[in-house]
Amino acid sequence: xxxxxxxxxxxxxxxxxxxxxxxxxxxxxxxxxxxxxxxxxxxxxxxxxxxxxxxxxxxxxxxxxxxxxxxxxxxxxxxxxxxxxxxxxxxxxxxxxxx
Numbered sequence: 001x002x003x004x005x006x007x008x009x010x011x012x013x014x015x016x017x018x019x020x021x022x023x024x025x026x027x028x029x030x031x032x033x034x035x036x037x038x039x040x041x042x043x044x045x046x047x048x049x050x051x052x053x054x055x056x057x058x059x060x061x062x063x064x065x066x067x068x069x070x071x072x073x074x075x076x077x078x079x080x081x082x083x084x085x086x087x088x089x090x091x092x093x094x095x096x097x098x099x
Contacts, residue, residue, distance in 0.1 A: 074087055
């Protein structure tokens with residue numbers, strides 16, 4: 001069983017540039033300890049006989065043929081837009097950079 005001290009948690013918070021008050025440090029030192037212990041238990045169980053998995057059931061990709069089908073005309077799509085420009089939707093600039 002590992003034990004992370006309050007000073008360890010404060011150091012981790014400083015490295016992550018997270019400002020924590022005394023109450024947060026006290027609370028998180030116990031919670032982080034529980035997380036580290038849980039990871040240690042999983043590490044004990046997992047060995048070379050247990051294959052690594054990302055999903056509990058097998059998954060496969062579903063592919064379909066990429067074929068051209070009739071779709072909405074450009075003018076119809078832009079008809080409901082608040083603003084359009086040069087055949088595209090016009091939206092407000094969100095970045096302060098010049099185009």
